[in-house]
Amino acid sequence: MRLDIHVIAMAHPADMSGLEDRIASGEIAPDTIICILGKTEGNGNVNDFTRGYATLAFKHALGNALGLPPAEIGNRVALIMSGGTEGVMSPHCTVFCRIDDGARGQAGRPRLAAGISFTRDFAPEEIGRAAQIEATALAVRDAMADAGITRAQDVHFVQIKCPLLTAERVHDARKRGHDVATEDTYTSMAYSRGASALGVALALGEIVAPVDDRAVCRDAGLFSARASTSAGIELMRNEIMVLGNSDLWSGDLVIGHDVMDDAIDLAAIQRALRMVGIDPAAPSAHIAGQVVAILAKAEASRSGLVRGQRHIMWDDSDIHATRHARAAVAAVLAACVGKTHVYVSGGAEHQGPDGGGPVAVIARTG
Amino acid sequence: MRLDIHVIAMAHPADMSGLEDRIASGEIAPDTIICILGKTEGNGNVNDFTRGYATLAFKHALGNALGLPPAEIGNRVALIMSGGTEGVMSPHCTVFCRIDDGARGQAGRPRLAAGISFTRDFAPEEIGRAAQIEATALAVRDAMADAGITRAQDVHFVQIKCPLLTAERVHDARKRGHDVATEDTYTSMAYSRGASALGVALALGEIVAPVDDRAVCRDAGLFSARASTSAGIELMRNEIMVLGNSDLWSGDLVIGHDVMDDAIDLAAIQRALRMVGIDPAAPSAHIAGQVVAILAKAEASRSGLVRGQRHIMWDDSDIHATRHARAAVAAVLAACVGKTHVYVSGGAEHQGPDGGGPVAVIARTG
Amino acid sequence: MRLDIHVIAMAHPADMSGLEDRIASGEIAPDTIICILGKTEGNGNVNDFTRGYATLAFKHALGNALGLPPAEIGNRVALIMSGGTEGVMSPHCTVFCRIDDGARGQAGRPRLAAGISFTRDFAPEEIGRAAQIEATALAVRDAMADAGITRAQDVHFVQIKCPLLTAERVHDARKRGHDVATEDTYTSMAYSRGASALGVALALGEIVAPVDDRAVCRDAGLFSARASTSAGIELMRNEIMVLGNSDLWSGDLVIGHDVMDDAIDLAAIQRALRMVGIDPAAPSAHIAGQVVAILAKAEASRSGLVRGQRHIMWDDSDIHATRHARAAVAAVLAACVGKTHVYVSGGAEHQGPDGGGPVAVIARTG
C-alpha cells in the first residue's frame, strides 16, 4: 500500500483538464483517489464561490470517470477546497491516491500514510462550539485508524474542511430559538476553524481537558501544531484527512512538519525541510525537484505585531487579514522551495501559536 | 560628511511623534534632513491619500522644527511617500540626514552617500512619455553631483516619487487639446513609474539610445537595475534621491544592491546581503541588527507566471496586482532580514526584469 | 405563441431549487426555455467565477430535466449570467419560455416577443474590434427573425453575453503573432461590451456607417439605446437575446424602454413605466405587482461628473467603477418599482450616452 500524490495546475476553478488527462493516460486510477485538496482562486472568505464551483466540477468529473452519480462522489472522496491564492501562490489541486498494490511497508522505514473521515452535518448553532470540537476529535481518530497510524506522534498534518455561517443560516438558527457563536458571517469562519483545530488537538493529545465554548477564538494558548482547517460555504459537516508516516505503507514519499512562530519564520520552514532530508541551502531548482508538496497555515497575529513591529492586517477594511497573511506566508514558502504550487490556507485559529502556524513538507526520499 | 539614517515606526500616516521625539532629544538635527522616505498604509494606488496626509503632516512638523512655513519644506527636503504596507510590512519612515561634520572620507573606504534633486512640474500630457524620461535623466545626474558620486557604478539605488493622472487631470489635458499616455488613472501610475525608471537607466548608462514614447510599459527589455519609482497623487514633478557609496563620505554605513529575477528570488537578496558583509545564514536576530534598511521593488510578472506556474495577480479585480506583489516580496525580504520595517514599493515597470526588481541593502560596517 | 417569464430567487450561484421546483410542479416546461438571464453575486469583473458556476449548474439541471448531456444545453438555451448584485440588488434569474400554444397574436395588440442567436467563437485578437461588431450585427438580425420582429423600432432590448481577455488569452494571441485591443484584462471587458453594443446599433440602424476599431470605447457619440451587453470569462462567442413587441405573439406581457441620461435619471424610468401602462406615482406595492422585470445598464460617466458634480468611481482603486455604478442605478430602479429583483449590468460602453444607459420594463397589461 502506498500513497501517490499528483499536483495539478488549474487554469480556473472548474478546470478539470489536468485531472482528466491523467485519468485518460492511466497515470491516475480514479478509484484510488481518497482526497483532492484544492487551492482555488477566490477570496477565501464568506462569498468565495470558487470552492463550491471546483467541488461541483470535481464531482461531475469523477462521476464521469467512475460511472457514478455526482452526488455519490462526496461519500468516497474528501473534496477539500481552500480559497485564496494571493500573491505568488498558484491555483492547483493535490490529488491523494491510495494504491493497494499489495506492497508491504518495511519496519523502520516509515512512509507517507493517509486516512479520511467525515463528521455528521452540524446545525448552525453548533458551529464554533463544543459540539463541533468533540465530533471532530472522534473523526480524527477514525481517520488515523483509516491510515493505519496508531501513535499521535506519527501524525504530521491534519487537514479539515469545515462549514461557516451565512446570514441565512444565522436566521435559521434564530427562528428555531437558538443563538449562534457569532452573527458576523466572516467571523464565523474563524470560530469554525478554531473549533475544528481544537478537535485535532484533543485527538492528538496536544490538549487534554475538554474545551469550553468560551475558549474558542479566545484562549490562544490552546493549539494544535498539526491542524490545518479551512472554512467553506459549500458544506455543513467537517471533512478530515490525516497525513503521517507509517511503516505499514511503502512508496518513496515521507512527511515532516514544524511550527512557524510567526509569518516570516524562515528557520521553521528550513527545519521542516531538513526533517525530510532536504538541505535548505541547496540550489532552489534542486529543492523544487525534491519537494512534492508544502502545506501551511497563515494568520495575522492578534497582537498586531510581527517581530515587535506593527502590521496593518487587522485594520485594513479593504482586504481581509486572511488575504494579507496568505500572500505573505505563501511567498516565504515559495521562496524556500522554489515553486509556487504551495498550499497556504488562511485563518490559523488554534493552529500553532498566535500569528504562526504549522508547516508540513512532503518529499521524495533518497 | 556622513549620511545618518533613522528608521521610525509610524502609528498612522500623520504620526509625527517618533520624529518629534528624536528632534526634541537632539538625536536628529532637523536642518540635516535631506529626504524622508515613507511607507504609508494606504492602497498604494490612485486614491491612496495616506501619502498626501503624511506629506502634509511632515511639512507641518518640519516647518515647526525649522521655523519655516510648511510650504517651503518641499523645497529643501524630498518627501517621498510610498503607499501600501500589505502583509507583514510595517508602516514606517526612513529619515536621511546629511551631517556636514567636517569629517573626510577615506580613499578605498567608500561609505553611504546621498544626493537629491527635483524636476519641474509636468503637464498631464507629458506623464509617461519622453518629456518625463529626459527631464528625469537630467535630474538624476544633478542628484549624483549633489551626492559627490561621479561613476554610475557607485550608484546603488535611485528612489523617485512621480505623479499620476486623475480623471480631472485627463480632462484638463483634453480641454487644452492634448491626449494623454492613458486615460485609465490606475494605468497612468505604471506609465509614470516606467518613464521615470527609463530616465534613471538613461542617466546611469544602462540604456543608451533615446527612448521613444511607445517603448514605455511595452519594451520590457529596457530597464534599470537600480531605479525605484513610486507614483502619487500629491505632486506633479519628479522628486529624486540617489544613494551610493563614495569615499568622500565617512560614517559606518554602506549600501549594496542586486536584482531579483522574480518575486521569490531568495538568492538575489542573499547576494545583496553578502555585498554589504552580512552572512545570510546567520541567525535572524543578528542580521536584523546589522541591516539598517532594505529597499526593493515588487511587480506581478506580465507573463502571468512565476517559475513557470500561473499567478492570479493580473486577473484579480478585487485586489490590484501591485498590492499582491508588495505583500509577497515584502514577506520574502522580511523573512531574510528578520524585521518588517522593509521598504517595498509596487509597480516595477522598467525597474529590473519582468516580474523582478532591484533590491538594495544599507548596513552597518564592521 | 407567447413568452412566459419566471423570475426566480437564487440563494447562491448554483441554487437550482427554484427552477427545479417549478419544473417538478409543471409550472415550467423545460423544453420551452429559450434563455435564462441570471444576476449572480460575484464582482462582475475578470475573476467573477459565479457566472461560470451558475452556468455549469444550469447545464446540469436542464440536462437532467431534458434528458440531455449538459454539454448540449448551451446549444439550445442562451445562458446569460451577469455578475454583480451590489447594494440592494437581489440575486435571481429570469427564465424566458417560448410557449408554442397555437394561440395567435392579434393585429394592433402587440405582445412581448423574443428571439435568440449566437455568433461563432472569437479569437482573442478579434475581441473589442470590427470583427466582433460585424458578427454581432448579423446575429442580432438572426435573433429578430427568430422573434418574428421585422421593424427595428419594435425591438426594445437586446441582451448580449460576450467574452473577455485573460492573461492567458492575451499570451495566446501574442504567441500567434497578434496584438490585442488591450492587454489589461479588466479593460478588455469594456472593449468587448462596447464592440457588441456597436453591433446592435448597426443592426437596428442606430448608426449607419461601418465602425472602425479605433472608435470602440472612444467615440461616445456612437451608441445603441437598446443594447445591454455583459462580459464573462466562461465563453468566447457572443450570445444574443432580442426582446420586443410583436402582434404575432399573444399572452399578457408587453415591453417598453427609455434611455437614462445619467445614473440618477428618475424621469427616464418613469417614462418607461408609463410606456407599459404603469403610473409611476402609484403605491410602491402596486407597481411591484405589475412589473415583471426591469432591465438596465449602469456606468460611471467618463466625464467624472454626475449633474456637474464630481464622482469618485474612476479614481477608486479598491472598488471598480462598474460595481459603484451598479449599486447606484439598481437602487434607483428598485426604489421606483418597489422590488429588488432588478437586473442591472455594469459597463454601458456604447449603450446609451456617457454615464447613462437603456432601461426596459416588462409588465403585465391591464
Place this chain on the structure above:
Amino acid sequence: MRLDIHVIAMAHPADMSGLEDRIASGEIAPDTIICILGKTEGNGNVNDFTRGYATLAFKHALGNALGLPPAEIGNRVALIMSGGTEGVMSPHCTVFCRIDDGARGQAGRPRLAAGISFTRDFAPEEIGRAAQIEATALAVRDAMADAGITRAQDVHFVQIKCPLLTAERVHDARKRGHDVATEDTYTSMAYSRGASALGVALALGEIVAPVDDRAVCRDAGLFSARASTSAGIELMRNEIMVLGNSDLWSGDLVIGHDVMDDAIDLAAIQRALRMVGIDPAAPSAHIAGQVVAILAKAEASRSGLVRGQRHIMWDDSDIHATRHARAAVAAVLAACVGKTHVYVSGGAEHQGPDGGGPVAVIARTG
C-alpha cells in the same frame, strides 16, 4: 441670529480652495463657523484616513484664517468628517455658520437652528457601552440648549462623530485589565455608532429606561428617528451637532425629517421634501434649486432582506456592507433631489429601524 449653510465641493480630502475662496471673498466669516460636516472619499471604515487628513487640513486652513494655532480649532468648531462617497455621491463639505446679526426670529415662523457640544474623551473599554450612551445623552441636551431649542419635537437631526477601536486601542485596554465591547476593529465602529445613537434617543425621549450594555447592537427595537452617527479613527470623544427649527432664529432655511423604512423607501424621502414645502413631483432641476442639503443614514438590513428579497451586503467579503448601503441610499436620495452633493453616512445602528434610517432635508422657504 441665523444659520447660514455653504455646501462646498472638494477635489480631494485636503482641498481647502473652496473654503478659502469664500473666506477671501467675504462670503464666509471664519469666526461664524460652528461646524463643518464633511463627506470624504475614503472607505468609511477602520483605515479611512481621509477623515483625519481633511480634519488636519481644516484645522490649518481655519487656523490661518482665524490667526489661531491649529490645535485650538477643534475646541471651537465641530469638524465632523464622514468617510465614503460610493456610487454617485460627490465629496463635499457643508459649512454651518451661526450669524449673530441681531435679527430676531418671529413667533410662529421657526427657522433652522443649530447647537454643538462635545463629550469628554472615552477610554477604549467605554466605547459601545453605557458610559458612552449616558455621556452622549447629556451632551445632546447641552447642544439643544446651545441651539435655543427646548422641545425635543423641534429637533430634526443630531449629527455625531464618535471614536472606534483599533488593534492598538484594544491592546491598551487589555493591558490595563479591561475587556472591550468587541475586539473586531470594524465591528467596533458599529458599537460606537449604536451607543451614540442610543444616547440621542435617550436625550430626545424616544426611549425612556436606561440602556444596558447588552442592548447595544442587539435590540433593534430601540432607536432614534433623528440620530446620525459616524465613527472615525481620529478622535476619542463624541462631537455633536443638533439641528432643528426655532422661532428664536431668523433666515430663510427650514429643516424637516422622516424615517426611511428600508434603503429604497422613496415615499419617506418624498414626505420629508413635502415637510419643507417641496413638491416631489416637480422637475428635478427645480427641486435641486430649493434643497440646500439632504442628510441620511444607510444600513444593510440585518434581516438579510429588502422587501422580502435577499441582499448580499453582509456576505460580501470584498466590499463592506456599509459601502454597499451608502452607494444604494445615496443614489435614491440623489435621484429625488437632482444633485449628488448628498450626505449619507453608513452604519445606522439604532438610527431608525433595521435597514432604514432617518432622512433630513434643509431647504429654502418660499
